[in-house]
Amino acid sequence: MTVTIKVRQNGPYLVDGEDIKVVDWNGHEYPITKTPFALCRCGHSNKRPFCDGSHRACAFEASEAAPLPAESTLRVTE
Numbered sequence: 297m298t299v300t301i302k303v304r305q306n307g308p309y310l311v312d313g314e315d316i317k318v319v320d321w322n323g324h325e326y327p328i329t330k331t332p333f334a335l336c337r338c339g340h341s342n343k344r345p346f347c348d349g350s351h352r353a354c355a356f357e358a359s360e361a362a363p364l365p366a367e368s369t370l371r372v373t374e
């Protein structure tokens with residue numbers, strides 16, 4: 297079972313996979329009705345922890361990309 301969380305540029309975390317649970321601090325589950333689904337990263341959603349598209353209206357900016365692997369770990373193909 298692989299779960300992928302994709303960090304969208306200036307947007308939410310897009311979560312995809314099977315058997316995913318989103319729980320609150322008490323361990324209570326939020327209903328997941330479909331996959332993939334988006335988790336709010338901007339803090340402006342009215343459906344938190346899920347994204348409702350409000351990041352567009354608030355012009356959310358968070359475009360950090362994952363760092364590239366160190367050169368020594370890159371495979372060279374010819």
Ligand code: FES
Pocket residue numbers: 307308309335336337338339340341346347348349350351352
């Ligand atoms: S990231 Fe979409 S509403 Fe917050």
